[in-house]
Amino acid sequence: MTDKSALLNQLTKIVIDGLIEEAEGATKEALAQGLEPLAIVENGLVPGIEEAGARFARGDYFLPELVASAEAMQTAMAVLDPLLRAKQEARKTLGHVLLGTVEGDIHTIGKNIVGALLQAAGFVVTDLGPNVAVGTFVAKARELKPDIVGMSALLTTTMVKQQQTIEALSREGLRGGLKVMVGGAPVTEEWARKIGADAFAEDAVAAVAAAKRLVGA
Amino acid sequence: MSKFDLAKVPLVGPLSRAQVQQVHDAALKVLAETGVFIDSTTALDLLAAHGAAVDPERRIARLPEGLVEKAVRAAPEQFHLHDAEGKPAELVGGDAVHFDPGSCAVRVLDDDGVTARDSMTADLDKVVRLTDALPHLGTQSTAIVCHDAPNEIADTYRLYVILRASKKPIVTGAFSVQGLHDMKEVLAAAAGGERALAEKPRAVFDVCPSPPLKFANLAAHNIIDGARAGLPIEFVSMPMPGAASPATIAGSVVQHTAETLAGVVIAECAQEGAKVVWGGAPVVFDMRHGTTPMSAAEATMIGMASAQMGKYYGLPTHTYAALSDSKLVDAQAGAETALSGLLAAMAGINIISGAGLIDFVNTISLAKLVIDNDICGQIYRVLRGIEVTPETLAVDVIHEAGPGGHFLSLTHTRRWYRREVDLPSAAFDRRDRRGWQEAGGLDTYAQARAIAHDILAKHPGTPPTPGVMAEIDRAMRDVAARHKVDGKLPLGPS
8 A cells, every 4th residue: 555655656746847757667667566547647647737737827837847747647648548448437637628730830839838738737638739631630520529629820821720620620510519729829819709719718828718618617 | 251250250249259169060960960851842852962861751851061061151141132223222241230120910009009909901001101211220021911911912912012112122021832933023023024133132031940940841942932033031040948949048049050051051052142141030938928038138149149150151140139029118118129129230130120019029019110210220329339530539629618618509519419419209208307298298109109190191101103113013913813812902903
């Protein structure tokens, strides 16, 4: 028992301290010692990411610390997700967010920060990366059934892809089953309304608040 | 020609000459070992043919030192930008300093000084006409996105708005591969033909690598096409310390150097002797807010250091400075604009982009253009220095006035006072307290706004001759037709 709680505490610390290289090994060690995947998530990793989020909100952690914590957690989850799926267990989360930067646009930093903050807040995030075609957003939405699709565009010339993706989701009968959030420097409240998005956020902190509203948290 | 010349590195700058050498060596290592990602088979093939080690699947080109050196030596040390009449207007090189409004904003600060609304073509027309009238802004830029212009021709149309109202040279950039060709056509129409344009360039084209070390398809093709068409290409590398470049200032300068050298290599391989400008738009990355302040001291330092590298390579230089991250035209805006602008000018940077912008690069303000023109005027006065001659040492004048004497009515005073002291506009208020109160007790913003309105009411811009305007209109119509744009364009041509 003491061994097991020590292992859980170690995982919590690995997440808080953003020790990305140690996350995989410690997770496998915990499994080897007989800890259940769901328990590892909920009693080891989640307390860590919640603490990281609290420190960021307080202004003790800035983005580098928060992103490192999120990456440490992601590394651990990469080991645990297949096991949870096999057991048909799901961790308690606020929801699943599918993120991407639109086609023709290779800017990613804002989206990455949103992803890290969403994870810290308790969402599961699948990040499709930059330059995501309309068709890819649609296919992944169909496959993964996320609660929210979040699209980032940093150029006035690529913003229109956000509109096209929303239209494609409607055409494919997927629009009703999810919420859409948009962001990026040239994106405005007005644009979001015009293209029928459910939410717009001006920065990553507002994005988390908007996402929570969208899932009714 | 002064290439790889440490003696050419200005001493006003954060890097010592030894450090310049270290940055150079580090950048070469990055290019030779890490390489750059280029999303263009044309560009990759071009570089391979010139000796780069290209991995076509990963789309990475590693550039050997010899290739980099050859390209730097091939690029001209300086060139002129010309005005609408084909006269050389600005020397882009040496330590000559020219200011232009920054680009590109997506919003305009309304008269109330607080509301930022979407920018439209009519706003760009005002920016152009105001810049045309302001003496210390020698260069125009396609400063804002015109939300009411058709998307397909948005880049060309912004250029058209300048060409119809100003004769000053231009800093611009294309939004697409075809856009560069369209814009060249319109510029050629204004210049009297493609050859005339190539011989007497009017505009530089900004091309931005994406940090770290990536050239998008658009960027690669703009460089190649622009170089072959004789359009000067201005590289605008944007390191973001801790986010898209190393968290250290030195590491960010290395990355800027590597990216810009790669751009020079692409340009010179496409067309040996292509005119290029060693430019940049450095920022810091705010780790609290995830924003990109361009006017932080460290950003200015990266710009100055990058320009030292450019001068070491014997190339014309550029940076973003003389702008502000403030959301208002306030103390922060004044401080950041003046601090960064002066430092960039003293570093001898040839094109300094930024005037008129606040809120990072998001918002343009007409009143701020007036204020920034004054700041630039004060900067130019500093650069002009102190004239020391027997007449200015004025020993005989001092003798004439004698101990306890007066200088006000002396001929010497009448001859010199206007030359010696730059007079900013009323926006830099130098009235005494009562005079200021009687004139309305206005703050800087209100004064500058009034001046902007006044200038715009009186200054219609400097349009080309009717014959040239007709040519420009024809070319613009051709571009619109090519992209199947129907419907009215906001400022014509019909």
